[in-house]
Amino acid sequence: xxxxxxxxxxxxxxxxxxxxxxxxxxxxxxxxxxxxxxxxxxxxxxxxxxxxxxxxxxxxxxxxxxxxxxxxxxxxxxxxxxxxxxxxxxxxxxxxxxxxxxxxxxxxxxxxxxxxxxxxxxxxxxxxxxxxxxxxxxxxxxxxxxxxxxxxxxxxxxxxxxxxxxxxxxxxxxxxxxxxxxxxxxxxxxxxxxxxxxxxxxxxxxxxxxxxxxxxxxxxxxxxxxxxxxxxxxxxxxxxxxxxxxxxxxxxxxxxxxxxxxxxxxxxxxxxxxxxxxxxxxxxxxxxxxxxxxxxxxxxxxxxxxxxxxxxxxxxxxxxxxxxxxxxxxxxxxxxxxxxxxxxxxxxxxxxxxxxxxxxxxxxxxxxxxxxxxxxxxxxxxxxxxxxxxxxxxxxxxxxxxxxxxxxxxxxxxxxxxxxxxxxxxxxxxxxxxxxxxxxxxxxxxxxxxxxxxxxxxxxxxxxxxxxxxxxxxxxxxxxxxxxxxxxxxxxxxxxxxxxxxxxxxxxxxxxxxxxxxxxxxxxxxxxxxxxxxxxxxxxxxxxxxxxxxxxxxxxxxxxxxxxxxxxx
Amino acid sequence: xxxxxxxxxxxxxxxxxxxxxxxxxxxxxxxxxxxxxxxxxxxxxxxxxxxxxxxxxxxxxxxxxxxxxxxxxxxxxxxxxxxxxxxxxxxxxxxxxxxxxxxxxxxxxxxxxxxxxxxxxxxxxxxxxxxxxxxxxxxxxxxxxxxxxxxxx
Numbered sequence: 001x002x003x004x005x006x007x008x009x010x011x012x013x014x015x016x017x018x019x020x021x022x023x024x025x026x027x028x029x030x031x032x033x034x035x036x037x038x039x040x041x042x043x044x045x046x047x048x049x050x051x052x053x054x055x056x057x058x059x060x061x062x063x064x065x066x067x068x069x070x071x072x073x074x075x076x077x078x079x080x081x082x083x084x085x086x087x088x089x090x091x092x093x094x095x096x097x098x099x100x101x102x103x104x105x106x107x108x109x110x111x112x113x114x115x116x117x118x119x120x121x122x123x124x125x126x127x128x129x130x131x132x133x134x135x136x137x138x139x140x141x142x143x144x145x146x147x148x149x150x151x152x153x154x155x156x157x158x159x160x161x162x163x164x165x166x167x168x169x170x171x172x173x174x175x176x177x178x179x180x181x182x183x184x185x186x187x188x189x190x191x192x193x194x195x196x197x198x199x200x201x202x203x204x205x206x207x208x209x210x211x212x213x214x215x216x217x218x219x220x221x222x223x224x225x226x227x228x229x230x231x232x233x234x235x236x237x238x239x240x241x242x243x244x245x246x247x248x249x250x251x252x253x254x255x256x257x258x259x260x261x262x263x264x265x266x267x268x269x270x271x272x273x274x275x276x277x278x279x280x281x282x283x284x285x286x287x288x289x290x291x292x293x294x295x296x297x298x299x300x301x302x303x304x305x306x307x308x309x310x311x312x313x314x315x316x317x318x319x320x321x322x323x324x325x326x327x328x329x330x331x332x333x334x335x336x337x338x339x340x341x342x343x344x345x346x347x348x349x350x351x352x353x354x355x356x357x358x359x360x361x362x363x364x365x366x367x368x369x370x371x372x373x374x375x376x377x378x379x380x381x382x383x384x385x386x387x388x389x390x391x392x393x394x395x396x397x398x399x400x401x402x403x404x405x406x407x408x409x410x411x412x413x414x415x416x417x418x419x420x421x422x423x424x425x426x427x428x429x430x431x432x433x434x435x436x437x438x439x440x441x442x443x444x445x446x447x448x449x450x451x452x453x454x455x456x457x458x459x460x461x462x463x464x465x466x467x468x469x470x471x472x473x474x475x476x477x478x479x480x481x482x483x484x485x486x487x488x489x490x491x492x493x494x495x496x497x498x499x500x501x502x503x504x505x506x507x508x509x510x511x512x513x514x515x516x517x518x519x520x521x522x523x524x525x526x527x528x529x530x531x532x533x534x535x536x537x538x539x540x541x542x543x544x545x546x547x548x549x550x551x552x553x554x555x556x557x558x559x560x561x562x563x564x565x566x567x568x569x
Numbered sequence: 570x571x572x573x574x575x576x577x578x579x580x581x582x583x584x585x586x587x588x589x590x591x592x593x594x595x596x597x598x599x600x601x602x603x604x605x606x607x608x609x610x611x612x613x614x615x616x617x618x619x620x621x622x623x624x625x626x627x628x629x630x631x632x633x634x635x636x637x638x639x640x641x642x643x644x645x646x647x648x649x650x651x652x653x654x655x656x657x658x659x660x661x662x663x664x665x666x667x668x669x670x671x672x673x674x675x676x677x678x679x680x681x682x683x684x685x686x687x688x689x690x691x692x693x694x695x696x697x698x699x700x701x702x703x704x705x706x707x708x709x710x711x712x713x714x715x716x717x718x719x720x721x722x
Contacts, residue, residue: 336603371617
């Protein structure tokens with residue numbers, strides 16, 4: 001039995017566990033600790049991670065599904081919950097194979113700013129694959145756990161978390177194992193992907209191309225080229241990469257100056273949010289002991305530089321920005337599963353929760369930055385004689401008008417005994433649990449007749465959808481874990497054999513022979529269904545291929561050898 | 570038990586924040602559901618609510634008045650009304666983002682002044698109530714003109 005922490009990211013995901021009191025990432029995806037959150041849906045089956053990218057098959061791939069969590073959008077007939085479930089399934093099964101043990105439960109991280117519907121969707125994704133969610137924790141808080149445990153520091157710290165798709169900024173007090181969140185803020189639609197999009201737009205416009213003319217596949221390729229320009233820029237003055245569009249070659253460029261200009265736009269947005277979080281926490285940047293940078297985007301030096309200059313405090317970047325969140329989740333999973341008293345995490349409600357009142361304004365019931373768990377009650381009454389029902393609209397957000405906030409749920413309390421206006425006492429109770437998930441109940445108190453209404457999110461899967469998905473999922477995944485693991489190992493091995501056989505000539509010479517012989521051995525073991533041997537050789541290949549796999553993929557991208565598989569346009 | 574009693578401090582507008590936080594964290598250690606299960610949830614919720622209200626200078630002022638048996642004024646006094654009218658005029662003449670930023674900064678400073686004055690008015694509750702009412706109106710005003718940048722999407 002194993003309990004893990006999972007960072008289910010917009011662009012990449014990480015799964016980690018505690019080993020001898022320290023968090024460790026589990027090697028999942030061809031010898032890497034991070035797995036791209038990409039899923040490819042082909043007739044032959046579902047492929048997740050680097051291989052899904054390698055397939056270069058945007059027409060059947062889903063990128064960044066996290067951005068659609070809690071919405072009704074569908075891709076290839078699948079809900080965001082189901083697609084996220086496929087990523088989780090891949091992480092879980094691969095980790096089970098690597099560690100040779102079954103995983104029973106997990107702490108999964110979400111952006112601190114995730115809404116109620118997004119949190120519920122995340123939990124449902126896990127339940128689709130039968131993974132028990134011990135807790136959802138906020139990503140910046142998880143990063144603080146990893147930092148605090150590692151550095152054994154006390155003080156007040158801010159977490160600046162800029163990932164692929166989301167931005168969070170939290171201020172925490174770390175005191176002898178207690179992690180208290182003072183305030184948090186963020187934007188669910190701000191991250192490295194936006195920077196990639198801007199780089200793409202800039203380059204397209206240099207050639208007089210309009211992004212609206214590109215189909216999804218062409219856009220995806222463009223974004224990958226943009227992303228790789230961004231990542232390769234480093235301290236160079238300018239980097240170049242080819243982009244193929246309608247069989248024509250365009251040279252995309254990214255200079256340091258342009259990168260700075262683009263980054264500045266997004267940085268300013270993050271700094272504005274951070275300023276507000278300081279106001280909410282009631283402190284200034286001079287009161288904190290430092291800012292901890294996490295999220296893949298913070299690897300760029302311009303970001304750390306700007307944050308340091310804006311707040312005039314130290315920026316710590318010793319913790320691995322890509323794995324810290326999963327590590328924090330693993331630490332917390334271990335702590336709550338074994339009820340360890342040495343650590344305590346106190347988190348807050350990220351967004352104000354309220355009810356729409358007459359005239360469309362919001363009656364704020366749970367204020368943002370209140371610590372969880374929290375229960376708040378508010379009394380309402382009828383405004384017509386004999387009125388026997390009352391409608392409630394639950395909203396989330398800071399704006400004074402309900403129409404500007406996010407709608408969470410609508411419900412009606414019915415069967416109120418007939419009474420004159422103003423007499424019924426309708427008590428609405430908002431309760432936010434330690435996962436940050438809201439439960440609303442309403443009851444009429446004056447007659448002693450209590451009636452409760454449980455609220456369902458307005459968007460995302462309904463309970464009925466969920467029930468039918470669960471039923472199918474259990475049917476499909478009835479096999480016990482070991483058998484499943486064997487099947488998985490076999491499929492993975494075969495995939496790996498094909499993969500490396502087709503790429504053998506692109507492997508750097510010093511590794512070529514090793515990969516060739518290991519692939520042969522894996523083939524033999526697979527044919528004999530010798531699972532322990534398969535695991536050994538698969539592992540050997542993974543370990544070594546980590547050194548050159550990304551280079552091969554990016555080389556293929558730029559050398560336009562991609563047409564060999566299928567037409568993109 | 571009122572919120573001040575929870576933290577073992579006297580009912581007063583002025584508070585010792587350090588003490589509140591110390592008591593808060595100590596109580597969390599013996600109540601939090603992660604450590605002891607869900608059975609204490611209503612106590613934890615009460616503790617969290619009390620901590621939030623007492624640390625927020627505006628909510629604390631309202632709570633302090635309530636404990637003193639005084640209803641907050643529904644309308645502002647005439648001199649306060651004048652100030653609010655003036656602020657409104659100022660706001661209407663604004664035509665750029667930067668000016669809004671400066672103006673909201675000014676409003677925050679003004680709120681800070683009013684909060685400072687509350688500490689000195691603990692023994693003059695009528696005057697306390699007046700300042701508190703003005704403070705609430707300015708806060709409301711601020712909320713409307715600069716709804717926080719990150720409220721949902």
